[in-house]
Amino acid sequence: SAVISQKPSRDICQRGTSLTIQCQVDSQVTMMFWYRQQPGQSLTLIATANQGSEATYESGFVIDKFPISRPNLTFSTLTVSNMSPEDSSIYLCSVKGARDEKLFFGSGTQLSVL
Amino acid sequence: AQTVTQSQPEMSVQEAETVTLSCTYDTSESNYYLFWYKQPPSRQMILVIRQEAYKQQNATENRFSVNFQKAAKSFSLKISDSQLGDTAMYFCAFMKHRNAGNMLTFGGGTRLMVKP
Numbered sequence: 001s002a003v004i005s006q007k008p009s010r011d012i013c014q015r016g017t018s019l020t021i022q023c024q025v026d027s028q029v030t031m032m033f034w035y036r037q038q039p040g041q042s043l044t045l046i047a048t049a050n051q052g053s054e055a056t057y058e059s060g061f062v063i064d065k066f067p068i069s070r071p072n073l074t075f076s077t078l079t080v081s082n083m084s085p086e087d088s089s090i091y092l093c094s095v096k097g098a099r100d101e102k103l104f105f106g107s108g109t110q111l112s113v114l
Numbered sequence: 115a116q117t118v119t120q121s122q123p124e125m126s127v128q129e130a131e132t133v134t135l136s137c138t139y140d141t142s143e144s145n146y147y148l149f150w151y152k153q154p155p156s157r158q159m160i161l162v163i164r165q166e167a168y169k170q171q172n173a174t175e176n177r178f179s180v181n182f183q184k185a186a187k188s189f190s191l192k193i194s195d196s197q198l199g200d201t202a203m204y205f206c207a208f209m210k211h212r213n214a215g216n217m218l219t220f221g222g223g224t225r226l227m228v229k230p
Contacts, residue, residue: 033217042205042220043159090157096216101147101166101209103218105159 002027002095006106013083013113020079021109023093028073030096033103034066037090046091049076083113116141116208118221126227127196134181135191135224137206143167145211148182149218150191154202162204165189196228 003026013019023032034046046066047055055068069077080087093106117140127133139148150162165173165182172180177197181190193200206221 031216042222043218044220045217048217092157092159094159094218101216102161102164103149103209103216104161105151108157108159110157 001102002029002097002104004093004095004104004106006093006109008109009107010110011112013111015084015113017083018079018081019083019111020077021091021093023076023078023106025074025095030073032070032076033094034068034076034078035092035094035105037092037108039088043092046078080111083111085113087111088113116143116210116219118206118208118219120204120206120221120224122224123222124225124227126229127193129196129198129228129230131196132192132194133196133226135193135204135206135226137189137191137221139187139189139206139208139221141187141208143210147209147211148180148189149207149209150178150180150189151205151207151220152200152202153205153223154199159205163191193226198228198230200226201228202226 005024007022032049035043037043045058046061047057049055049068049070051070067079090108092108094103119138146167148165152160152162163175163178177194179192203223205223207218
C-alpha cells in the first residue's frame with residue numbers, strides 16, 4: 001500500500017481567496033487523482049495529474065478554478081481558486097498502488113468557505 | 115459512461131450480526147474492477163475489498179465478503195460478526211481496466227450504524 005500525507009487537514013477560508021492543498025506520497029507513482037466530496041455526498045473526480053504533463057479535468061471542472069501541479073512522482077498540489085461557499089467540501093488525493101489495481105487515499109482536507 | 119447505484123442510504127445492524135449492503139452498476143465494459151471503500155467519521159477512505167470482473171470467485175477479506183453477479187451487474191458487500199468499529203459510510207466503486215485509466219466512479223454511499 002501507499003502512504004499518503006495530505007495537508008492541511010482542514011481550513012476555514014474567506015470568500016474570494018485561494019487555498020492550496022498538498023499531497024505527498026511515500027513512493028513514486030505515475031498518476032495521482034483529486035476528488036471532491038461535497039457535504040453528505042459521494043466522491044467526484046476533479047482531475048487526473050500525471051507527472052510532466054497537464055492535468056486532465058473531468059466535465060464540470062476547469063483549470064482556472066482548480067489548478068494542479070505535479071512537479072515530481074511523489075508530490076502534487078490542488079489549488080481551489082477564488083473560493084465561494086459552494087466550494088465547501090472535502091478534497092481528497094488518491095494514488096494507485098504499485099502492484100495492483102487498488103487506489104489509496106489521503107486523509108482529506110475539510111474546507112469551509114465563509 | 116459508468117454509473118454506480120447504492121439503493122440503501124442508511125442501514126443499521128446489531129453488533130455481532132450480519133448485514134449486506136447492495137450495489138448495482140451499469141457499464142458496457144467487459145473487464146473492470148469493483149471496490150468497496152469505508153469512510154469513518156475521520157474522513158479517511160479505507161479500501162475494504164476488491165473484485166476483478168474476470169474472476170468468478172467472490173473476494174473475501176476476513177469478515178468482509180462480496181457477492182459478485184456479473185450478468186446482473188450486482189456487487190453486494192456482506193459484513194459478518196459486525197463490530198462497533200464498522201460504523202461508517204460505505205461506498206461501492208467501479209474502475210475500468212487499467213489501460214483505460216485508473217479513476218474510480220463511486221456510488222452514493224450507504225451509512226451503516228452498528229448498534230451495541
